[in-house]
Amino acid sequence: MPSTHATLISAKRLRRTPNMPKPLLRLTDFTIAFDDNVVVDALSLTVNAGETLAIVGESGSGKSVSALGAINLLPRNAMISGERWLEDTDLNQLGERDWNGVRGNRVGFVFQEPMTSLNPLHRISKQIGETLRLHQGLSGQAARARARELLEQVKLPRVDELLDAWPHQLSGGQRQRVTIAMAIANNPSLLIADEPTTALDVTVQQDILGLLKELRDQHGMGMLFISHDLNLVSRYAERVCVMYRGKIQEMGPVEEVFQNPKSDYTKALLAAEPEGRPATPANTAPLLTARQLSVSFQRPKTGLFKRQPPPFEALKATDLSISPGETLGIVGESGSGKTTLASAIMRLVQSQGDVILGDATLSQLTGNALRRQRHRLQMVFQDPYGALSPRMPVFDIVSEGLRFHYPALSLDEVTRRVQKTLLEVGLPEGCAARYPHEFSGGQRQRIAVARAIILEPELLVLDEPTSALDRTVQKQLVTLLRQLQERRQLSYLFISHDLAVVRAMAHRIMVLKDGEVVEQGPCLDVLSSPQHAYTQSLIAAAHLPRLFA
Known part of the structure; x- marks a missing residue:
């Protein structure tokens, strides 16, 4: 993959410049x-x-x-x-x-996080109708008809169905299109x-950018x-x-x-592309093995006398293994099953198949027996803002799991471990008494990493840990994660839609589409010579076509 700087200046492009x-x-x-x-x-x-x-x-x-x-x-x-x-x-x-x-x-405004921009208690038709009522005086059928036109304009499928949907029933890309429809409702x-494309996968990013460009040209807006x-x-x-x-x-x-x-x-900024490669892991027996792992969700009935629809297969039978000190990258579009796979491995959703961590078959454990294994595998979530309690100081956030799993530790020992871990993730001395809102996004993600590694886990599941961070902070976090992996022989299950970050982190890649593995192999081999058409489209979208050519 070319560097960002090379990509940015790789081709001459003709842009539409207004005459006056x-x-x-x-x-x-x-x-x-x-x-x-x-x-x-x-x-x-x-x-x-x-x-x-x-x-x-x-x-x-x-x-x-x-x-x-x-x-x-x-x-x-x-x-x-x-x-x-x-x-x-x-x-x-x-x-x-x-x-x-x-x-x-x-003036229309498209905010960064569509889920927080939409009211979870109102259907989509009502939310679009509100801005039409306030600014155009439309209500009832007239507002619904205009809302329907707007959803068609932002190229959403099954418009009549989406008008009556709740925000949580839409994907991230669909929710962002709804917020765009609301922003352009009054021209x-x-x-x-x-x-507008933060936390969206590369193909959805391309769709959203293409849509915004088209709407800009169509309406003559400034952006x-x-x-x-x-x-x-x-x-x-x-x-x-x-x-x-x-x-x-x-x-x-x-x-x-x-x-x-x-x-x-x-x-x-131009030089802040994640670079380098992870250290080569030792050729040892797998730490984590998943066999025929699958997840299905029961669909709700659409009517009182209707038959129960068949279950939705979020993840089809999947096999994978991760060795000590190895990173397996999971890539794919929104809805491809990436987070569902991670949740199944973490035993956060009901699944079928076997999950084996070292000598423990996690899929057969429940209750206290499962809780006793939790310190061996930890998770770092996508959102560094929502993953930390705003009411707890950093010391309590980082030490909570340690105090739960090791109740016999003295306060002095807990304090010593917290200070050592915070220093290891590059946080300043004395930050333990502060609260999450006092830190930047990158620092909050370091706090989340500290909370996970203080338990000395063997496996760390990282679900889009860099998506909400700017490029310079992404580079710093990638460097930190590689250093921690080398020092501690940590294994990573690394989920990301950013292929540049995946290239810098992963030894192997697994590509998911509609809950099924379509391609897997060594990281550089898959990125340089993708065999499946879907993988090829992901890599092409990561470079983004010249939308203004």
Whole structure:
């Protein structure tokens, strides 16, 4: 696989540039502060009609807070200064009622996490209908008809069925399409997309980006695109603004900035591709073996007198093995069965088949017998924000499992182990008394890793551990995980949709599609010479076609 830098500048692309750019959003000396902490410092930028301006930078650089501040969505304690214009409207002069007429009407917003953007207690038709009622006065059948048109416009299948669905019944890509439908419902002149493809697999990313490009051209919108993925930005935006600690480091046409970066920070971002390979494991007997492992879920009845539909096979009979010190990468689209496989191995869902960890057949254990084996295999989840209790300090979070499995340990011994583990994952001394909200996303994921490895497990299941992190932090976490593996001879089951990260982490790859293994083999062999058409499509999507060519 080529490096990010090589990929970004690999081909000359023709982009659609408006003949006469029409300024839509203008920010001049735009500054945001909370108390004495300045988070955005004298930001000046313009988004024109028909173009996409991308803002890139690592977590905490001020990307999202700038977009939220531009349309007055920050808390009341935010102090904002500088000029804000939306076409000919001075946004600084608007009252709250005027703002309600701007947001969702003239400006659409696509948030990063579609599940938290949608109300879990309302059906999709009601959520789209709400914005139509507020801004267009539509209700009843007229609102439903318009909602149906919007879902068709964002290319969702089975529209009538989805209108009556709940958010949890949709996949991640479908939920994101619904939020896009809501954002464009009132034909806005400006669309703000804040990390719209984070945590989506590469093929869904490609679909979402293609859809946004098509809608932008169709409606003549301007687009402010916030992302930490430079590979996407290189194919999606005309201009790019690089931010660091609230300040612009560099701004200009994408090709110019990425080919000839002036700022040291921009150069560091371009070089932040996960690189290297894991250490070669010893050729020993497998630590984990799964035989004919499968998972089925019973479908609900569709009516009182209807027959019970057949079960849904989320994971078909699967065999796998992982040796000590080895990483098995699991890749595939959303809904392919990756997380279901991990949950079955962890005994978090009911499954059929055998799961053997060393000398213990986990699939035959229940109750206390299973709990006594839990310290041998641990899991790090995708979301570093939702995986940690906001009410517990880091010391309690990291030590909770240790105190449960080893109740005889003294407080001094627990404290010593917590401090040693936090240092091992690269967290600063003295952080144990702080709470999760005081840490960045990358630091929170390190806390999650510390919580897992303090029990000295033999197997670590990592479910999309880097998907919510920017590229520089991804690189740091990949390096940390490889170092821990080499020191502790840890085995990893590594689930990811990011093939660049998988390449840097995995010894072997298993490709899942619709709950079935379609290809597996040594990592570099599969990535360089994929045999199955589905694997080939995943690799092609990871490079992303030139959407603006």
